[in-house]
Amino acid sequence: GENVEQHPSTLSVQEGDSAVIKCTYSDSASNYFPWYKQELGKRPQLIIDIRSNVGEKKDQRIAVTLNKTAKHFSLHITETQPEDSAVYFCAASIPPGGYNKLIFGAGTRLAVHP
Amino acid sequence: DAGITQSPRHKVTETGTPVTLRCHQTENHRYMYWYRQDPGHGLRLIHYSYGVKDTDKGEVSDGYSVSRSKTEDFLLTLESATSSQTSVYFCAISEGDQETQYFGPGTRLLVL
Numbered sequence: 001g002e003n004v005e006q007h008p009s010t011l012s013v014q015e016g017d018s019a020v021i022k023c024t025y026s027d028s029a030s031n032y033f034p035w036y037k038q039e040l041g042k043r044p045q046l047i048i049d050i051r052s053n054v055g056e057k058k059d060q061r062i063a064v065t066l067n068k069t070a071k072h073f074s075l076h077i078t079e080t081q082p083e084d085s086a087v088y089f090c091a092a093s094i095p096p097g098g099y100n101k102l103i104f105g106a107g108t109r110l111a112v113h114p
Numbered sequence: 115d116a117g118i119t120q121s122p123r124h125k126v127t128e129t130g131t132p133v134t135l136r137c138h139q140t141e142n143h144r145y146m147y148w149y150r151q152d153p154g155h156g157l158r159l160i161h162y163s164y165g166v167k168d169t170d171k172g173e174v175s176d177g178y179s180v181s182r183s184k185t186e187d188f189l190l191t192l193e194s195a196t197s198s199q200t201s202v203y204f205c206a207i208s209e210g211d212q213e214t215q216y217f218g219p220g221t222r223l224l225v226l
Contacts, residue, residue, distance in 0.1 A: 006156075036217075043218060043219050044217050104158070106154055
């Protein structure tokens with residue numbers, strides 16, 4: 001079945017630096033890749049997503065890139081701020097016929113230091 | 115936040131007792147999901163529903179059952195709770211296939 005690996009598990013940066021989180025997936029038929037942010041004690045919330053017909057998507061300081069050949073996708077956060085500190089999860093859809101099921105990575109704890 | 119509520123928000127129970135968690139939505143979304151979240155494992159799908167009375171298993175369905183008799187409610191039942199089911203449980207909803215999943219506030223369950 002589909003498997004999603006996420007790296008690094010923890011990431012510490014200085015305010016203003018960039019942060020990059022990488023995920024790989026196993027099933028080449030996966031076609032939807034969301035990223036969620038979860039603050040301590042809160043629910044996961046979608047911050048950006050990308051579909052397999054697009055190579056890159058950007059929303060202000062956040063961007064996601066997708067390399068279908070290599071089966072990996074990455075989250076890029078520029079000009080990090082303390083409020084970016086949270087756990088970030090990537091996910092990949094189970095291929096068609098899976099009724100929108102998602103497989104999540106294990107998460108990356110990002111700490112942004114002032 | 116999307117109109118999703120979960121009840122109870124916290125529960126402590128004993129091994130061997132049945133437990134039912136409720137997810138309620140006001141969005142009229144077709145798809146509903148139950149996940150568990152444990153350190154080091156991210157979010158793992160337990161069961162999901164693609165319509166009233168239509169449900170299927172996820173990655174970690176053993177020991178869990180679900181029911182959906184109305185569009186707005188999706189129930190997760192632990193028939194006989196075990197300590198390994200101590201976790202945070204999240205419900206999610208989505209409008210369509212390959213669409214954004216919105217999460218509920220979570221239920222923290224402790225099985226002693």
